[in-house]
Amino acid sequence: PDQNSESPELPLPGGAQRQHAQAQARTHKTRGSTNLRGNQPVQSSRLPHRDAPPQFSTPLCPPVSPPPGRGDRRRRMAAAGAATPVGAAPRVGLLYDDRMCAHATPDGEKHPENPERLRAIRRKLDAEGVASRCVDMKAKEAKEKYIASVHTPNHIKLIRDISSKEYDYRRNKTARKFNSIYFNEGSSESAFLAAGSVIEVAEKVAAGELSSAIALVRPPGHHAEHNEPMGFCLFNNVAIAANYLLNERPDLGINKILIVDWDVHHGNGTQKMFYSDPRVLFFSVHRFDYGSFYPCEGDASHCFIGEGAGEGYNINVPWEHGKCSDADYVAAWDHVLLPIAEAFDPDIILLSAGFDAAMGDPLGGCCITPDGYALLLTKLLGFAKGRIVMALEGGYNLKSIANSLCACTKVLLGDNFTYNSPRMQPFESTWRVIQMVMVRDELKAYWPVLSSKLPDNVPLRSAPSYIEPYASSGSESDVEDVSELPDAISSVNVTQVVDDVLSKHITMLKLDEDNLATKNTSSDSVQAQDDGPVVASTRIYDLPFTWRSALSKVYVWYASFGSNMWKPRFLCYIEGGKVDGMSISCFGSHDTSPPRGTMWKTVPHRLFFGRSSTPCWGTGGVAFLNPEINYNDESYVCMYKITLEQFNDVLFQENRLVKDNSEDGKLESPSSPLIGLSEIESVSSNKALHLEPIKDSWYSNVLHLGEEDGLPILTMTCPSTAVAQHKSGELPLAPPSETYSATLIKGLVEGKQLDANEAANYISSAAARSL
Numbered sequence: 114p115d116q117n118s119e120s121p122e123l124p125l126p127g128g129a130q131r132q133h134a135q136a137q138a139r140t141h142k143t144r145g146s147t148n149l150r151g152n153q154p155v156q157s158s159r160l161p162h163r164d165a166p167p168q169f170s171t172p173l174c175p176p177v178s179p180p181p182g183r184g185d186r187r188r189r190m191a192a193a194g195a196a197t198p199v200g201a202a203p204r205v206g207l208l209y210d211d212r213m214c215a216h217a218t219p220d221g222e223k224h225p226e227n228p229e230r231l232r233a234i235r236r237k238l239d240a241e242g243v244a245s246r247c248v249d250m251k252a253k254e255a256k257e258k259y260i261a262s263v264h265t266p267n268h269i270k271l272i273r274d275i276s277s278k279e280y281d282y283r284r285n286k287t288a289r290k291f292n293s294i295y296f297n298e299g300s301s302e303s304a305f306l307a308a309g310s311v312i313e314v315a316e317k318v319a320a321g322e323l324s325s326a327i328a329l330v331r332p333p334g335h336h337a338e339h340n341e342p343m344g345f346c347l348f349n350n351v352a353i354a355a356n357y358l359l360n361e362r363p364d365l366g367i368n369k370i371l372i373v374d375w376d377v378h379h380g381n382g383t384q385k386m387f388y389s390d391p392r393v394l395f396f397s398v399h400r401f402d403y404g405s406f407y408p409c410e411g412d413a414s415h416c417f418i419g420e421g422a423g424e425g426y427n428i429n430v431p432w433e434h435g436k437c438s439d440a441d442y443v444a445a446w447d448h449v450l451l452p453i454a455e456a457f458d459p460d461i462i463l464l465s466a467g468f469d470a471a472m473g474d475p476l477g478g479c480c481i482t483p484d485g486y487a488l489l490l491t492k493l494l495g496f497a498k499g500r501i502v503m504a505l506e507g508g509y510n511l512k513s514i515a516n517s518l519c520a521c522t523k524v525l526l527g528d529n530f531t532y533n534s535p536r537m538q539p540f541e542s543t544w545r546v547i548q549m550v551m552v553r554d555e556l557k558a559y560w561p562v563l564s565s566k567l568p569d570n571v572p573l574r575s576a577p578s579y580i581e582p583y584a585s586s587g588s589e590s591d592v593e594d595v596s597e598l599p600d601a602i603s604s605v606n607v608t609q610v611v612d613d614v615l616s617k618h619i620t621m622l623k624l625d626e627d628n629l630a631t632k633n634t635s636s637d638s639v640q641a642q643d644d645g646p647v648v649a650s651t652r653i654y655d656l657p658f659t660w661r662s663a664l665s666k667v668y669v670w671y672a673s674f675g676s677n678m679w680k681p682r683f684l685c686y687i688e689g690g691k692v693d694g695m696s697i698s699c700f701g702s703h704d705t706s707p708p709r710g711t712m713w714k715t716v717p718h719r720l721f722f723g724r725s726s727t728p729c730w731g732t733g734g735v736a737f738l739n740p741e742i743n744y745n746d747e748s749y750v751c752m753y754k755i756t757l758e759q760f761n762d763v764l765f766q767e768n769r770l771v772k773d774n775s776e777d778g779k780l781e782s783p784s785s786p787l788i789g790l791s792e793i794e795s796v797s798s799n800k801a802l803h804l805e806p807i808k809d810s811w812y813s814n815v816l817h818l819g820e821e822d823g824l825p826i827l828t829m830t831c832p833s834t835a836v837a838q839h840k841s842g843e844l845p846l847a848p849p850s851e852t853y854s855a856t857l858i859k860g861l862v863e864g865k866q867l868d869a870n871e872a873a874n875y876i877s878s879a880a881a882r883s884l
């Protein structure tokens with residue numbers, strides 16, 4: 114069945130029609146090779162090598178050794194797909210339809226997601242003579258039954274009706290109930306056309322009528338959730354198309370779909386829709402910034418790998434900060450995406466092609482060049498016989514998106530391209546993120562290819578400094594010149610647009626924290642109500658933060674079991690300084706605000722005293738908590754409600770990672786946190802996290818002791834390996850010094866947990882018993 118008319122216009126696969134379709138399919142041999150250096154031809158990754166097995170290497174990143182057999186399979190694949198006569202041009206579908214420009218802000222307010230985005234791209238493709246080389250496609254509205262494969266009936270009804278007269282007087286109010294959404298009279302039609310257009314082109318590519326296709330659609334889709342529009346997205350266009358191919362068109366033989374989401378934001382909606390579905394491998398690379406980048410949900414972290422049958426089929430590569438460039442993306446491609454794509458062997462690739470990681474984008478703060486996008490796309494052409502469907506998602510600098518999409522279209526058309534952008538090194542953080550993804554045992558179980566070791570001699574650059582907000586750093590001069598664009602477009606000041614939108618929304622939105630919880634309510638909540646509160650959570654416009662400002666908004670309970678049980682001593686870690694009995698001062702935290710709460714608890718872990726002296730307390734052991742749970746033991750912990758930023762500062766100080774820089778007297782602490790939001794996810798599910806970067810430090814093991822007020826209770830102690838060394842006598846057990854134990858006793862007594870005698874007995878018995 115055709116998606117919108119019941120008349121079977123499309124050729125069914127098989128027989129002569131199939132051969133015809135294959136003959137139209139692009140051959141690998143017509144494709145030019147990539148040249149990154151500009152002087153020496155580099156074999157494109159999708160081309161089978163003759164002499165050596167192909168590697169996912171580029172000059173930006175040293176190669177990873179390919180697993181055995183890859184070359185053979187690649188050759189087989191190339192041979193199977195090479196039914197096209199040499200020299201035949203690829204048939205690239207290009208879907209542009211002005212009706213999708215009808216969706217716009219209701220009163221003409223400036224907004225980054227505006228109709229000019231589509232028009233600017235179209236003008237650029239026309240000006241470059243690229244559009245005329247593509248197969249012209251027209252949009253069709255998606256049938257509701259196909260949209261219903263990913264959205265609730267209420268969601269569909271809302272989007273269908275929102276542009277009707279019935280909504281004239283409450284349209285804006287309805288929009289404000291959602292996160293970063295506007296509606297007007299054209300929204301309904303645009304949304305149905307956007308979803309239908311991706312179905313339309315995906316179906317033709319799957320059927321072999323087109324080699325590949327580009328759907329210039331808006332509103333975008335990847336933030337749209339099962340039951341709510343969100344983040345400029347009304348329907349999840351790519352998810353709807355994926356389900357259409359899998360469920361409605363088994364005749365096309367599409368059983369495995371790779372969705373690559375390179376939009377700078379996490380594809381939260383798409384992730385959820387296929388979270389337990391192994392037929393769809395969802396790969397998203399996005400800014401995460403420790404959970405502070407839109408959509409600011411923890412599920413964008415690398416820990417979210419799918420569940421049930423879909424476990425292993427969800428892969429997030431979460432950047433720690435902005436300014437990521439071609440080199441960072443190429444590294445994620447070479448070391449994560451491409452090896453997994455090779456093993457998954459998709460039948461088609463749907464690309465959630467947002468261009469807001471492009472250089473100059475006012476929201477993304479990254480700097481992929483048009484050549485960079487072309488290179489990333491070239492690397493994907495080696496899979497699924499090159500069947501790629503690009504669906505536009507975000508991207509808000511008109512010049513950047515026009516240039517980037519033009520470069521991608523040329524790649525699909527088979528043009529040679531030379532990588533001319535300045536070579537950059539990946540960030541250190543990129544290497545760390547890639548390693549985090551690769552070392553996850555659960556993922557390795559599904560993708561053994563991830564076990565390959567990363568090269569260790571790669572030149573890396575350190576994290577960028579954030580002195581200015583990105584909105585002003587992406588100056589127009591950063592962007593490749595597109596003087597052929599009409600003045601009206603090229604003169605749009607994107608920074609100004611965003612500033613306007615920001616200030617407008619800040620005044621418009623009434624933040625009502627009590628009602629934030631309505632985000633997860635039942636399916637009925639989508640139906641607009643007249644008198645509901647206006648709800649806003651973190652918006653897509655929010656500017657990037659440093660890790661400190663991000664983690665300064667997250668609270669945890671720090672559970673202390675040693676001298677920190679005495680509050681004045683603990684406050685030395687927050688405010689700096691020292692108390693009686695301490696021989697050296699603490700540096701204090703960056704944020705010196707006092708704990709928001711104090712609370713006592715007992716935990717089923719054994720308290721013991723190990724090591725023989727400390728710089729701060731002199732001779733004698735210090736307190737540790739055995740990481741093993743033991744219900745025969747009970748230890749007192751005094752918990753302080755502090756920010757995750759402060760918790761990291763305590764962790765730094767406990768592990769002696771803060772240094773006094775004697776030259777200028779400034780304190781130096783690590784430039785990235787040891788426990789960010791993804792580590793919280795990890796420690797919450799695994800109960801313990803041994804911090805690899807400080808594995809030899811005394812307090813390198815963070816334990817999750819439960820929850821209080823919905824916040825995690827964390828503590829820091831020694832790793833299990835140290836416990837084993839204490840047991841064997843390799844590391845000494847030693848009773849605490851008098852001053853040190855007096856501090857613990859003061860804590861227990863002043864905290865009204867024990868009287869002085871009981872407290873002294875508690876300490877001495879913990880010190881006396883062997884482990």
Ligand SMILES: [Zn+2]
Pocket residue numbers: 376377378467469506507508
């Ligand atoms: Zn985006």
